[in-house]
Structure formats: C-alpha cells, structure tokens
Amino acid sequence: xxxxxxxxxxxxxxxxxxxxxxxxxxxxxxxxxxxxxxxxxxxxxxxxxxxxxxxxxxxxxxxxxxxxxxxxxxxxxxxxxxxxxxxxxxxxxxxxxxxxxxxxxxxxxxxxxxxxxxxxxxxxxxxxxxxxxxxxxxxxxxxxxxxxxxxxxxxxxxxxxxxxxxxxxxxxxxxxxxxxxxxxxxxxxxxxxxxxxxxxxxxxxxxxxxxxxxxxxxxxxxxxxxxxx
Amino acid sequence: xxxxxxxxxxxxxxxxxxxxxxxxxxxxxxxxxxxxxxxxxxxxxxxxxxxxxxxxxxxxxxxxxxxxxxxxxxxxxxxxxxxxxxxxxxxxxxxxxxxxxxxxxxxxxxxxxxxxxxxxxxxxxxxxxxxxxxxxxxxxxxxxxxxxxxxxxxxxxxxxxxxxxxxxxxxxxxxxxxxxxxxxxxxxxxxxxxxxxxxxxxxxxxxxxxxxxxxxxxxxxxxxxxxxx
Numbered sequence: 341x342x343x344x345x346x347x348x349x350x351x352x353x354x355x356x357x358x359x360x361x362x363x364x365x366x367x368x369x370x371x372x373x374x375x376x377x378x379x380x381x382x383x384x385x386x387x388x389x390x391x392x393x394x395x396x397x398x399x400x401x402x403x404x405x406x407x408x409x410x411x412x413x414x415x416x417x418x419x420x421x422x423x424x425x426x427x428x429x430x431x432x433x434x435x436x437x438x439x440x441x442x443x444x445x446x447x448x449x450x451x452x453x454x455x456x457x458x459x460x461x462x463x464x465x466x467x468x469x470x471x472x473x474x475x476x477x478x479x480x481x482x483x484x485x486x487x488x489x490x491x492x493x494x495x496x497x498x499x500x501x502x503x504x505x506x507x508x509x510x511x512x513x514x515x516x517x518x519x520x521x522x523x524x525x526x527x528x529x530x531x532x533x534x535x536x537x538x539x540x541x542x543x544x545x546x547x548x549x550x551x552x553x554x555x556x557x558x559x560x561x562x563x564x565x566x567x568x569x
Numbered sequence: 570x571x572x573x574x575x576x577x578x579x580x581x582x583x584x585x586x587x588x589x590x591x592x593x594x595x596x597x598x599x600x601x602x603x604x605x606x607x608x609x610x611x612x613x614x615x616x617x618x619x620x621x622x623x624x625x626x627x628x629x630x631x632x633x634x635x636x637x638x639x640x641x642x643x644x645x646x647x648x649x650x651x652x653x654x655x656x657x658x659x660x661x662x663x664x665x666x667x668x669x670x671x672x673x674x675x676x677x678x679x680x681x682x683x684x685x686x687x688x689x690x691x692x693x694x695x696x697x698x699x700x701x702x703x704x705x706x707x708x709x710x711x712x713x714x715x716x717x718x719x720x721x722x723x724x725x726x727x728x729x730x731x732x733x734x735x736x737x738x739x740x741x742x743x744x745x746x747x748x749x750x751x752x753x754x755x756x757x758x759x760x761x762x763x764x765x766x767x768x769x770x771x772x773x774x775x776x777x778x779x780x781x782x783x784x785x786x787x788x789x790x791x792x793x794x795x796x797x798x
Binding site for chain 2: 424426427428429430431432433434435436437438439440441443444497500501502504505508509511512513514515516518520
C-alpha cells in the first residue's frame with residue numbers, strides 16, 4: 341500500500357512548505373510510492389486523525405507521523421534495505437545538527453518572503469494566514485515586506501557555510517545527496533515556490549547545487565509550479 | 570611506530586590551538602599511540618619538512634599532513650578497523666558542513682579571547698603574535714579586548730544550534746562522540762586553555778556536553794593546563 345503524505349497546498353497548486361519538501365524528498369530517496377493529499381492551512385480536519393496540527397503528516401499503513409524529523413527516522417528504520425537517508429548513526433546525529441542550524445537561514449528567509457507566501461496562499465487561507473502571522477510578528481505583512489532588506493545580512497550569513505562546503509563537495513552530505521541536503525533544499529524550494537526574489541545568482545555554487553537537487557528523482561522539485569530558477 | 574603530532578605550545582605548557590585539539594581527539598578516537606611535538610608559533614623550522622606553515626602537522630611514517638581535515642581523513646582511511654571518525658561518507662560530508670559552519674561561532678570567540686591568547690602565548694611568540702594580529706585586524710589587542718562585548722551576540726547566536734541539538738541527543742554526532750564533536754570541542758577547549766571568560770554556565774546543556782567531551786579518552790582534555798570549567 342502506498343504511503344500517504346498530507347502536505348500543504350497553496351493557490352494554483354503551489355506546494356511550498358519546506359517541511360513537506362523534506363518529507364517528499366525523503367520518500368523519493370527511499371524510492372517509495374506515495375499518494376499526496378493536499379491540505380490548505382485551514383484543512384486541519386483532513387489530518388486530525390493524526391493528532392497533529394500541521395503538515396506534513398505521513399501515514400504508512402497503521403503508523404502515523406506528524407513531524408518531518410520523525411518521518412525521516414521512520415522511513416530510515418522501516419525501509420533499511422532502501423538507500424539510506426543518514427548513512428548511519430553519526431550521519432543521523434549530524435543531520436539533526438543541520439536541522440537545528442537551518443533556522444539561522446530559514447528565519448530571515450521567512451521574513452523576506454512572508455508577504456509572498458501570503459500572496460500564494462490558498463484564497464481560503466488568506467484570512468487565517470494574515471491574522472496568525474501578524475499576531476506572531478506584531479506587524480502587518482505589508483510592514484514586514486517593506487522592511488525585508490533588514491533580513492538580508494542574516495540571509496547572506498546563512499549562505500556562507502553552505503557555499504563553503506559546496507566548494508569542496510557536490511552535496512552537503514558529500515558525494516551524493518542525503519537527508520541533510522533535503523533539510524536545506526526545503527528552505528530554498530519554499531522560496532522558489534512562492535517568491536520572485538532571486539535568492540541565488542547563476543555563478544553561485546549554491547545555484548548549481550540547487551539545480552542538482554531539482555534534477556533528483558526525475559526532477560521532482562521541478563514538477564510543481566514555481567518561479568524561474 | 571607512533572604517530573607524531575606537531576602542535577602549538579604556549580606559555581606554561583598551554584596547548585590551546587583548536588585545530589590541534591581536533592587532531593588530538595581524532596588520534597585518541599582511533600586509539601593510536603602518538604608523540605606530541607610542541608612548537609611555538611615561531612618554531613616553524615621544526616615542521617618545515619612538511620611544507621606547511623601552521624600546526625597541526627601529522628607525521629605517520631613517511632606520510633605527512635598539514636591540515637586538520639586532511640589529518641582526520643587520513644586517520645579514517647589508514648585505520649579503517651579502528652572506531653570510525655565519520656561513520657561513513659554521509660557523516661563525513663556533514664562533518665565538513667560543521668567544519669565550515671564553526672567559524673560562525675569561533676570567529677566571535679577569537680575576538681573575545683584574542684588578548685587572552687596573547688597573554689598565554691609563549692614569551693618568544695608575543696612579538697610575532699601582537700604584530701601579526703594587530704595587522705590582520707587593524708586594531709591593537711587592547712582595543713579589541715576593550716570592545717569584546719561587541720562579539721557577545723554573535724557568540725551567543727553560535728551556541729543556539731549546538732544547544733538545540735544537545736537537548737535532543739548527548740553528542741553533536743548522536744549517541745557517541747565523533748569528528749563533528751571534536752570540531753566543536755576544539756573551539757571550546759581553545760577558550761578554556763587561555764581565557765578566564767566563562768563561556769558556559771553549569772545549567773547549560775553545552776556545559777554538560779563539554780564535560781562529557783573532557784571525560785573522553787581518560788580525560789585527555791583535562792590533562793593540560795586550563796581555566797576551571
């Protein structure tokens with residue numbers, strides 16, 4: 341029976357959640373069949389059975405997982421004969437470090453593209469998204485958008501270690517992509533799916549890496565509506 | 570024949586180089602016998618045979634390595650039957666990410682403890698250290714020391730992903746320490762060997778982790794002169 345992945349749906353079939361992309365890529369890495377169940381922010385009843393309040397939610401037979409890290413760990417443990425996501429316990433430990441580091445990049449990215457996310461949220465979700473985010477950040481989406489250059493230095497600082505490692509090897513995880521790459525790719529794909537902001541120029545090693553990531557699994561990352569690279 | 574590790578020597582037998590600590594811990598992880606050859610900054614003739622200008626330098630029979638990353642990779646490849654430093658190619662790739670990320674923490678740390686390093690440099694090295702660092706940073710050591718609080722926010726930001734991961738697992742690399750831990754430990758041990766600055770309070774998960782790191786290999790990290798934890 342195919343896995344079932346409940347994932348975020350925006351306007352015009354946009355699939356922008358960075359955490360859902362981690363799960364998508366991890367499932368593809370394992371070569372497993374999957375049925376995507378698109379859910380709007382306000383479709384929480386679709387996956388209420390999971391006990392979780394956000395997507396991704398993975399259903400694998402009777403087992404249900406409500407967090408992207410738990411999804412990756414489940415796939416690794418349940419499908420040990422498929423290509424490894426972590427390459428062993430040390431790789432898994434270090435992937436956790438990447439997962440805890442990524443906010444240094446993804447938080448300024450969130451503030452940079454917040455209004456773009458709103459623009460591409462499903463019409464049914466716009467009220468919820470505006471209210472919840474303006475409450476969280478204490479500012480209107482438009483004010484955050486107007487100040488987005490404030491986040492540029494942190495965003496650039498976040499690219500530095502990624503760029504440095506990709507000057508030495510083709511993927512974050514070495515010679516081939518693994519879960520650490522999917523964590524980072526999720527952030528770039530999030531932006532690519534909703535924002536006209538050019539995060540990467542063509543002469544950047546990160547641009548080339550993102551291209552390699554988009555090529556994986558028969559171009560899975562390119563199979564959804566997005567802005568040009 | 571024992572390995573020979575040329576490492577940095579300060580005043581009063583201080584061994585503070587973070588890169589030398591990576592090599593020390595990696596050699597101990599492999600359980601290999603090693604002879605330390607202490608070198609002052611200005612003792613470059615002692616390891617000139619290596620072609621390198623900085624320590625650590627590792628001599629393993631006829632093979633010589635002049636960079637801490639190359640040292641780790643050599644140990645992993647030459648001693649595959651000993652405990653693994655990387656746990657495989659993915660762990661090695663991700664360790665490289667940690668190695669490229671650590672400057673986000675170690676650069677503000679350097680500026681915080683620069684004057685303390687000078688204070689603990691060997692008497693023969695003080696002139697060289699002052700001149701080279703004041704030229705590099707365009708300020709006197711005393712001016713940098715007076716402004717050291719400037720670096721506190723970046724230093725604290727650097728601790729965040731470390732703390733987050735150590736709330737979830739005992740080591741950066743998971744259940745047991747591996748090379749990713751030694752990269753980070755090098756930075757903390759550098760400070761501990763020369764600086765009275767309290768980097769970590771006792772209720773910090775990072776403090777507990779550093780204690781576990783200092784316990785490794787019969788207390789190797791505690792076998793050198795340092796400030797109290």
